[in-house]
Amino acid sequence: MSVRVQREDFDVGAEIAALTQGNTQIGGITSFVGLVRDMGGNTGSAAMTLEHYPGMTEKMLATIDAEANARWPLEASLIVHRYGRLEPGDQIVLVIAASPHRAAAFEACHFLIDWLKTKAPFWKLEETGDGDARWVEARGSDDAAAARWSANTGKEAAE
Amino acid sequence: MKVLYFAWLRQRTGIGEEDISLPEGVQDVAGLIEWLKGRGPEFAEALADTSAIRIAVNQEFATLDTSLGGDEEVALFPPMTGG
Numbered sequence: 001m002s003v004r005v006q007r008e009d010f011d012v013g014a015e016i017a018a019l020t021q022g023n024t025q026i027g028g029i030t031s032f033v034g035l036v037r038d039m040g041g042n043t044g045s046a047a048m049t050l051e052h053y054p055g056m057t058e059k060m061l062a063t064i065d066a067e068a069n070a071r072w073p074l075e076a077s078l079i080v081h082r083y084g085r086l087e088p089g090d091q092i093v094l095v096i097a098a099s100p101h102r103a104a105a106f107e108a109c110h111f112l113i114d115w116l117k118t119k120a121p122f123w124k125l126e127e128t129g130d131g132d133a134r135w136v137e138a139r140g141s142d143d144a145a146a147a148r149w150s151a152n153t154g155k156e157a158a159e
Numbered sequence: 160m161k162v163l164y165f166a167w168l169r170q171r172t173g174i175g176e177e178d179i180s181l182p183e184g185v186q187d188v189a190g191l192i193e194w195l196k197g198r199g200p201e202f203a204e205a206l207a208d209t210s211a212i213r214i215a216v217n218q219e220f221a222t223l224d225t226s227l228g229g230d231e232e233v234a235l236f237p238p239m240t241g242g
Binding site for chain 1: 163165166167215218219220234236237238239240241242
């Protein structure tokens with residue numbers, strides 16, 4: 001149960017090892033890694049800069065993490081989100097959920113990334129390749145993905 | 160109170176963070192935004208469409224009718240695009 005906001009890259013294997021070390025109640029670990037996708041098309045570079053709201057970001061990530069732990073029987077969980085300038089292929093976000101059973105781990109991981117996308121105060125500024133940049137617009141499909149967890153308490157995976 | 164602006168709201172207003180005294184007559188976030196719009200064309204333009212703005216008061220999500228007493232941290236920003 002921890003969250004980190006950092007400029008530096010992360011090592012997924014090392015994070016999983018550190019998170020689960022010594023806990024033999026864990027039967028399954030699910031992770032999600034978000035990468036910078038090349039949206040540049042024929043305009044060249046599609047690097048982006050992630051801005052966030054220091055203070056509130058950590059608070060919201062902790063709230064989302066606590067919600068996942070309340071809904072599913074997790075043995076461990078982690079959210080790492082980067083900020084600053086990132087290039088296509090770079091890792092942006094890491095979510096890990098570990099539980100005695102796989103269903104809870106899968107569902108909690110999915111929930112964490114869906115909620116994070118619409119509730120954590122991050123904004124992407126995308127370089128358009130001609131020296132200009134534009135703010136990425138929020139997508140309705142992300143709201144829908146987050147909303148589907150509103151009605152589902154996750155209790156079924158606890159069985 | 161402290162007022163913070165992020166992403167395109169920061170760019171359009173030209174301000175990231177400022178300290179202001181609660182303007183007279185302002186009781187909620189809607190009132191604050193109205194007051195801010197009167198400060199100049201860049202504010203009027205950035206804050207024209209409140210449906211495009213998300214609000215946090217003391218780092219918790221808030222709405223236009225969230226009341227303000229004068230010692231809050233108010234943040235104005237577009238819908239989030241992290242992850």
